[in-house]
Amino acid sequence: MGSTFILFMSNLINTKSVFIVVPAYNESRTLQLVIQQLLAHGYTPVVVDDGSAKNLKSFVPTASAFFIRHKVNLGQGAALQTGISFALEKNAAYIVTFDADGQHDATNINELLQILIETKADIVLGSRFMTGSVHNMPGKRKRLLKLARYINYFFSGLLLTDAHNGLRVMTIAxxxxxxxxxxxxxxxxxxxxxxxxxxxxxxxxxxxxLYTDYSRQKGQTIWSSFRIFFDILLNKVFK
Amino acid sequence: MNGIQILLIAAVVVIMFFYIVRLRSAIFDLIILTIFSGMAIFFILFPEYTNDIARKMGVGRGADLLFYICIFFFIFIILKMFARIRRLESTLTELVRQQAIKEAQSQSAEYKEEGK
Structure with a gap:
């Protein structure tokens, strides 16, 4: 009875076929907990170790989660793409991107999945600024993200409420x-x-x-936002 | 011929020699290289001609004209370098990605076999 109820609630998704791509770079402090939370929800985590100084394999239970390691550090974008390509090869039904620093809430994944299915959207983007979400962000970062919003709009043509959120749920297509x-x-x-x-x-x-001292340390600084801006410019110039 | 001219001509010859011996020997490159080196040596020997060209273009001195051309030349080189670095980066990414996925695939296959 209980299980049928859960199945009904979750719109008949086989959670095992929901692949969670977790790009990780030296996230040994938080990775283990993040993976445990994802496994507790029944998802299939795909950890992409982006050439961390210390191999992160020991933090990943490889019996129930996939572990991919880049030999050299390439960056978060490259790690995400590797995880997505791998999940596609493994016949995932849905692909989720999730940060390894513990700032996301694993319970949000199901909510986003439901929205994806109900609205028949191709991709659902997490937003910390929409009503119904909780965040404890420092003011300085908030203003930076507000600016990033318009920079994103300028370069991509989409005006979102949250410019840099690592939580996304997408269909295979x-x-x-x-x-x-x-x-x-x-x-x-x-x-x-x-x-x-x-x-x-x-x-x-x-x-x-959820911002912790740890994620604040690992996260983006004012300086790195200049770097991002420069990369976007180069991307536009050289395609 | 004064000291600086000897020094500069020697530098041009050494660079040309180094390029031919070490790097490329395609005939087109050789022709371009010889033309440029010839021009360089000519202007080193007769620097007053650069002033004539500069004055025709509305710039005071030949050295100034050279300076302006150099700025744009280096910007061009930097852009080419950026483009090349990006291409290299994407090749490297593709290699590392394929290798990483392959490794992960073989590991999960091993796991399945152990499970049986």
Whole structure:
């Protein structure tokens, strides 16, 4: 009875076929907990170790999760694309991108999946600024993201409420169309450009973001946003 | 001929020699290289001609004209370098990605076999 209820609630998704791509670079402190949470929900995590100094394999239970390791550090965009390509090869039904630093909430995945199915969208983008989401962001970062929103709009043509959110849920059709060529952080804008180019149906949904001292340390600084901007420019110049 | 001219001509000859011996020997490259080196040596020997060209273009001195041309030349080189680095990067990414996926595939296959 209980299980049928859950099945009904989850719109008949086989959670095992939901692949969660987790790009990780030296995230040994948080990775284990993130993977445990994902496994507790029954998802299939695909950890992409982006050439971390210390191999992250020992933090991943390889019996129930996939582990891919880049020999050299290429950047988050490259790690995401590797995970997505791998999930496609493994016949995933849905592909989710999820940060390894523990800032996302694993319970949001199911909500976003439901929205994806109900609205028949191709991709659902998490947003920490929509009503219904909880975040504890410092003011300085908030203003930076507000600016990033318009920069993204300028380069991609999509005006979203949240410019750089790592939580996204997409269908297989969308994942096949999205080909990330930006290795570093500019991939967030590149995804939007490709959504626009391939005329994918996208929708934003509230997603919680939890800032800890750790994620603040690992996260983007003012300086790195200049780097992102430069990468986006180069992407436009050289294609 | 004064000291600086000898120095510069020697530098041009050395660069030309190095290029021919070490890098490429395609006939087109050789012709271009010889023309440029010839021009360089000519202007080193008769620097006053650069002033004539510069004055015709509305620039005061030949050295100034050279400076302006150099700026644009280097910007062009930098852009070419960026393009090349990006191409290299995408090749590297593709290689690392394929190798990583292959490795992960073989590992998960091993796991399945152990499961049986």
């Amino acid at each position: 969308a994942a096949k169309k999205i080909q990330l060529r930006e290795n570093r952080m500019a991939h967030a804008t590149e995804i939007l450009s490709q959504i626009k180019k391939n005329k994918l149906k996208y929708i934003e949904a509230p997603a919680n973001v």
